[in-house]
Amino acid sequence: MLKWLIRLFLFGLFLALSGVAAVFVLYQQIKPELPDVSTLKDVRLETPMRIFSQDGELISQYGEQRRYPITVAQMPPMLIDAFLATEDDRFYEHPGIDPIGISRAAFVWLTTGEKRQGASTITQQVARNFFLSREKTIIRKVKEIFIALHIESLLSKDEILELYLNKIPLGHRSHGVGAAAQVYYGKEVGDLTLAETAMIAGLPKGPSIFNPISNPRRAAERRATVLGRMLDTGKISRSQYDEAMATPVAARYHGAEITLDAPYLAEMSHQFALAMFGKEAYTRGLSVYTTVQSDEQKAANTALVDGLLAYDLRHGYRGPAATLWQNSPWSLEQIEQHLEQQPSYWPLEPAVVTAVAERRATLIIKNRGEVQLGWDGIKWARRYISDKRQGNALRQAREALSPGDQIWVRPQGEQWMLAQLPEVNGALVALEPSSGAVTALVGGFNFTLNKFNRAQQAERQMGSNIKPFIYSAALDSGFTLASMINDAPINHWDAGSGNSWKPRNSPNVYDGPIRIREALARSKNVVSIRLLRDTGIPVAMQRLNAFGFDTANIPATESLALGSPSATPLQMVTGFAAFANGGARVTPFVVQRIEDAQGTVLYETTPSRVPVISKENAFLISQALNSAIQGGTSAGRRWTGTGWRAGRALQRQDIAGKTGTTNDSRDAWFSGFTPDRVATAWVGFDDFGRPLGRTAHNPNLGADQTAGGEFGGSTALPIWVNYMKVALKDYPEQTRPVPEHLVTATIDTGSGLLSHGEGMTEYFIEGTEPRRYGRPETQQQFGGTSITDELF
Structure with missing residues (x-):
């Protein structure tokens, strides 16, 4: 008996040694095909590019895969328990492969012929996910085992x-538990x-x-398996199990958790990074930090949208977006x-x-249910006839609304207001003038x-926004600023055209x-034209080019001045920023810095400043543009500048x-600045050929409504103002320092010459101040105030 036991032992030892030898030979054969798993020590998980505001609000995300890597220390124990209990x-306890699990799976396979038991450990799944395909072959499984053992050693x-x-991968392009939590639950x-944890832990299968x-019933069954x-493994109690089992499946798709709406800026930043x-850029986990502050961007969003909707409101109601029924009302469900x-x-x-009553209407609003309007x-919605004509004021709601109308509404305080998608459009952009x-x-x-x-892309005629650059030249x-120019009609005969x-x-x-x-x-x-004539068109063109305007396709004619x-x-x-910052042309930029997934700064913007006009010139133009806001007096006559609404x-x-x-x-502009902010609203x-009307x-x-023509001062300026109310709230009013080569003189406002008595203090570049006195009769007093809104 002992002899047979010895023989059996020796035979078993022989088989074991043969198995070891076979494994060694197999390892030597496939060793050249095995990947270098040491790369896992420096693995870079593919993560999307995200765009942030300067203060960390998420603006947008770009990339095919959603992955938000987190450390084990950041993962709650319940999450780890759920995955380990299931997977x-x-x-x-095991060294990378689980002999017990392998034996159990092999036994089931040999006795039933079915692969009902999984045998891959988490380490083997890492080996497969990082280095192997998902093909079901013996050689792939052997490679997986060897790689898993090697991973455990490293x-x-x-x-x-x-x-x-x-x-x-956990579905809906989410990779990893961080992304899955966001995609399915927004958490x-x-x-x-x-x-929710058990639901996510059931997804790898x-x-x-x-x-x-997409399949809540099967998902609930899989969640039950995880729970x-x-x-069974003692990670949760019976009461926890019962409570979780009774919880309805409530997952829904959540996009990237955008916390700041700035899509135009996001796309500019996206193209820069690309x-x-x-x-x-789509896989390195880049964090692109833009230059915008969230409060200013929100103010700009609201200012532009409110300004465009206000324009649309005063031009009349164009009718419903669609008519869903006329005779047979739809059901609430429909x-x-x-x-x-x-x-x-x-x-x-x-x-x-x-339903429509005399002065109210009943609506069903998307996701809000029934609301009384x-x-x-409603009362604003007189009929739109054309951009220049509106119908009579409404007397009752049924003149604008009918049951079955699909309309647009917007919140107005605690109430709702009838609205429509505006056909007009616009833009608002603001800079820090010192940096761009x-x-x-x-x-x-x-x-x-x-x-x-x-x-960034709409090239529109500049109108009177060009004048500060002409005056600068x-x-x-x-x-x-005290020079006198004749404000008198111009009649220029062009012999070539006969006009x-x-x-x-x-x-x-x-x-x-x-x-x-x-x-x-x-x-x-007409003053701008006379100044252009005296300065010379070539000089004006050079000045525009210095400020950053493309003059290659600008006709060299006197219409330049208009x-x-x-x-x-x-x-x-950008052009106006030079007046605000003391004469330097800046290069506008939207990306402040770019970091990789580890927080290493890969790029940081260095602001560019190139002097294009003197500090004295910038100060003097700023002074005149300040008068456009504050107004002034000439020969005792009070006048108001075109931007008086801003002041x-x-x-x-x-x-x-x-x-x-x-x-x-066709275009309405307002560009304005303080030493801290410069902004343009358009x-x-x-359709360039369509006027804004009246x-x-x-x-x-x-x-308090706006009526009459649509001009820069009435249409674009309110948008600029509503942005600046927020942008300037943390910047106290300041006095602009006077450059060293400027002097002051008291001038007669009626002649621009030195004053014999009372007058105004004017700034001059040294050597250009007047030497003569005005005649007393030029200082006569005139009553009245002139308030103007310019077209051009």
């Missing part, structure tokens, strides 16, 4: 688990409930089969199903009118509706000799700015 309950158990939980992993969004394993890093398919365009929500939200950092940028009413970035050609050019002021009023300060502040067109050249709002605000709204003395409106009011139709007074809207 590998002996993970911390990494700690926590490091392996961390790689696994950050790598595994951080630490905020997941037990039921089949992310599509057990997906809680049962956690109960140009710098190529396609790797209405809600229809609304669910309609988009929302902040702040507008789709709604359906179900009061008269205050963009502090806010909005390229249109809604990015989803139209991705064309008007702030004139100051360097011997003129001063007479008769540029006019707007309004069509002429004041005779006028100081340059007043002429710029009141936007006198703003016939085109520029984008971004070019415009009234902001109640500050350090604002300078310029309105601008092109021929037929309004116009994307409106008649609406008796239903009270005394």
Whole structure:
């Protein structure tokens, strides 16, 4: 008997040694094909590029895969317990492969012929996910085992688990538990409930089969399996199990958790990063920090949208977006199903009118249910006839609304207001004038509706926004703010064309000799033309080019002085920044820095400043543009500049700015600044040939409404003001320092010469101050106040 036992032992030993030898030979054969698993020590998980505001608010995310890597220390124990109980309950005990699990799976296979038992450990899954395909072959399985053993020799158990939980695909393009928690529940992993944790832990077996969004029934069954394993292994109590089992499947798709709406700026930043890093920008986990502050960007969003909706409101109601029924009303279920398919365009929500009374209407609003729309939200909606004509003021709601109308509404305090998608569009862009950092940028009413970035791409005629640059060239050609120019009609005969050019002021009023300060502040067109003539078109073109405007395609004609050249709002605000910062041309930028997934700074912007005009010139133009806000006096006559609304709204003395409106009011501009912020607002139709039109007074809207023509001072300036109210709140009013080569003199406002008595203090570059005194009769007093709104 002993002899047979010895023989059996020796035979078993022989088989074991043969098996070891066979494994060794097999290892030597496939060793050249095995990957270098030491790369796992420096693995870079593919993570999307994310765009942030300067203060850390998420603006956008770009990349095919969603992955938010987190450390084991950041993972709640409940999450780890759920995965280990389901995927590998002996993970911390085995050497990378689980002989017990392998034996169990092999036994089931040999006795039943079915592969019902999994035998891959978490380490083996890491080996497969990082280095192997998912083909089901013996050689792949052998490679997986060898790689798993090697991984265990290089990494700690926590490091392996961390790689696994950050790598595994979990459906809906989410990779890793951090992304899955966000995609399915909109939460951080630490905020997941037990039921939600078990749901995510059940996904590795089949992310599509057990997906809680697309297959909630199968997902609930898989969740029950995970909870049962956690109960069996003692990780949860019976009461916890029962509570989680009773929890409904409530997962739904959550996009990237955008906390700041700035899509036009995000796309500019996206293109910048793509140009710098190529396609790797989508996988390196880049964090792109932009230059905008969230509060200023929100203010810019609201200012532009409110300004465009206000324009649309005063031009009349164009009718419902659709008519759903006329005779046979829809059921509530039909209405809600229809609304669910309609988009929302902040702040507008789709709604359906179900009943109309004399001065109110009943609506069903998407995701809000039934709402009463009061008269205050309806009474504006007189009929739109054309951009220049509106119908009579409403007397009752049924003149605008009917049951079955699909309409748009917007919140108005605690109530709702009838609205419509505006056909007009616009842009707002602001900079820090000293550096060129963009502090806010909005390229249109809604990015989803139209991705064309008007702030960066819309080249529109400059109108009177060009005048400060023409005047800047004139100051360097011997003129001063006190120089007198004749504000008189021009009639220029062109023998070549046989036509007479008769540029006019707007309004069509002429004041005779006028100081340059007043002429710029009141936007006198004929004065700009006379200055251009005296300065010379080539000099003016050089000045525009120095400020960053492309002069290659600008006709060298006198219409230059009236703003016939085109520029984008971004070019415009960059030009005005030189007046705000003391004469330097800055290069605007939206990306402050770019970091990789580890927080290493890969790129940081170095602001660029190039002097283009003297500090004295910049100061003098700023002074004249300040008069456009604050007004002034000439020969005892009080006059008001074209930007007077900005001074009234902001109640500050350090604002300078310029309105601008092109021929037929196709473009309305306002550009203005303080030493801390410079911003440009533009309004116009994307159809360049469509004028902004005009409106008649609406008796239903009270005394503070805007009526008449659509000009820079009435259409674009309010947008600029509403942004600046927020942008300047932390910047106290300040007095601009006077450059050293400027002197002051008391001048007679009627002649621009030295004053014999009372007058105003004017600034001059040394050597240009007047030497003669004005005659006493030029100081006569005139009564009255002149308030103007310019067209051009």
